[in-house]
Amino acid sequence: GQRNSLFIQRLKDKLGNRSNASSEIELHDTWGVMVGPEGRGIRTIIEMVQGNRFYCCASSAALMRQGLVQALHHVRHRSAFQKRIIQHPLMRNVIADLAIEAEAALALTLRIGRAMDEAPHDAEAAAFARIGTAVAKYWICKRAPGHVLEALECHGGPGYIEDSIMPRLYREAPVNSIWEGSGNVICLDVLRAMDRDEATVAAFLAEVDTGRGANPLLDAAIAALKAELTNRKGLELRARAIVEHMAVVLQASLLVKHAPASVADGFCATRLGSRWLAAYGVLPEGVDLDGIIARALPGD
Template sequence: MTRPLFATHEVSNQSPPFEDVDLFTLDRLLVEAVAANGGAGAAKELSEFGRHWGSAAMAARGRLANENPPKLKTFDSRGNRRDEVEFHPSYHELMAHSAHAGVHNATWTEEGKPAGAPSEVVRAAKFYMAAQVETGHLCPITMTRASVAALAAQPDLLAKTMPVIAQRAYDPTFAPWWTKRGMTLGMGMTEKQGGTDVRANMTRAERSADGYRITGHKWFMSAPMCDVFLVLAQAEGGLTCFFMPRFAPDGSVNALQFQRLKDKLGNRSNASSEVEFVGAYALPVGEEGKGIRTIIQMVQLTRQDCAIASAGLMRSGLVHALHHARYRSVFQKHLADQPLMQAVLADMALHVEASAALVMRLCRAFDRTPAEAGDAAYMRLLTPAIKYWICKSAPPFLYEAMECLGGNGYVEEGILARHYREAPVNAIWEGSGNVMCLDVLRALAREPDAATAVLQGLIAETNGLPGVAEAAAFVGSTFRSADRERVARRAVEKLAMLAAAAALNAVSPRSAELLAATRLAENHASMYGAVDLEGDDIRGLLARALPH
């Protein structure tokens, strides 16, 4: 009896992979926002970066790094304690490409001073594009960059480490940092009993002949494969920041004992750990008792990167959804030509434009902070507000992007399921939503006059857009009220959207008008696409989001 032969069916009505593209020049808003914030001269460099990171090869590296998560190797084959973390080669390749582009150090001079404008804006554009491909590896990248701000509190230590940090090279070897051609730095702040309340930390630091010895634990030790960690511990003078290398000065493995790697919802390519310190060698960074003041210099920069990465994730979700909709036919029409789908995608595109414009404006403030008091106040007040709004908006946004692809969006072969699992982490790490709101309130309490000037500046920059005056009045009255903490979330969100309208108005005035009309003049519906945008505006937003 002969068996029937079945030919494999021909695949049709599917979108081609969105790869081998220039992530910079395809993103018209990004190009314009970089230029508006002082980075026009870097267009060629950013286009080269965009083509490289938009390649099929980089997409494959991102997929492989997440399908093959890191593994903790506590001992070697002879029973010696090593506490090494092993990664798939694709992870190391991603790290090497980011380091080569200076994503981990380009905002600093070789002496550890701010590199000046437009280094923050240009570097942020690269971070934004890299996040669209693979976000997990950016954890050690951002901490290495941000650690320089904390190390500035200890000039002798900064002078020793900066020649290695400043190298545009990635060296994954397990060896003392001073022998390497490039290094990465991580951070350990939180403990089981305290979490965000780091003043409850119990880890102890005792003076020794060669520095300090640290005994205790960290419930979250970020990027345990790094060469050095900045950790908080209780010294005689109070909570203090310490520089803890993986190797002691004599070349022996330092007494950091990793208990396990965290099994996280997303962020799978990146290792996060629980660790115990058993008399681990460390050096102080800054004065005893000033640990929070020291490490917050680092945290301010990592919060900035949380917002940039979340904006990048949303940009990727948008373009994958729009790309798919332009190829997929349903009921004899392309999805992108269906009025309901157009309304959804255009509303999403508007949100991405606002988010990208806002993070680039924030980075301009970081660029100009050393010389401009107004930008310094903008940075201090708005960094937590911007992190709050952008990072918390990413998970529902990426769910909507997944739905645009239907079942294809929900399966792990595509990138959107990974983006969706990745998205919540930026709202949690470096201070959750409530912490961000409290930080805005603290900034207002410390510098009320400067905060008022920032708010007045935003009003002026929005140039009479709909709903701006009412939103600004609400923000001002709420922050002055005795009950401000209870309603802080609503006021902080309004503040961030007001800043977004101002930032977008400098890049795309029509988009800023649409943002203000749909987010400030009225409450935005809980679902994307439930706003009344006209046909010309819909077509304009989608054309800007992804040119045909």
């Protein structure tokens, strides 16, 4: 045998994800094998892309959970103004909001994983996985950097010091929204799936409908989403808004079925309410902060 004509030119100096080396390579008369029919490269590779997009979701959900755990530990042990930071109402609001977001990300990731497992022998699951993976990848990976930043801020100045894990988490968080399709690419792929196979939209709406009746805000959001998806005017311009709406409605549908009422109601009250504010720590009065925080605590 002989060496293939493939040359590594350099390792890339990346913002984060540094222990996972990326390189620039030169191909010169390199030997390769065609793995699919000529002219059908995208269709051939899409199965691998779907898997990698799922891994991006799982990685971002894990980053959010790790950031939350680090913040929880700090605020439960650090004192300010004669009491633990976690005992201050505003910090409890922030932590509970972070916990809701992390659980919603995990619930969506696991649901997509189940659909991918079922896809080979279930046409509806395959249709749902086709569109749901892209929706989840866009939203979870888009939410992770801001989530990690808020968790870092819970530490104050110590969270900005390299002695802590938080700077590494913060550098790591953006990469998954870039890999396997940045935000615009993913949103356009959702539109492509909707256009090429109506079964994808039907499967997606059938899934969110399984949460109907559990929360009036969710019921209203499902109705609004259906109306939004039937409006074909200016789809590309509205693509990000559409995909975001699909993601939060799907997350809410999953949480009302699988999470405690404290988490599900808190999610619906904010993410589906008429006054969703962008920052974390804006849960309204009446949300069960104690129940949400207790659920988020790591096991002893």
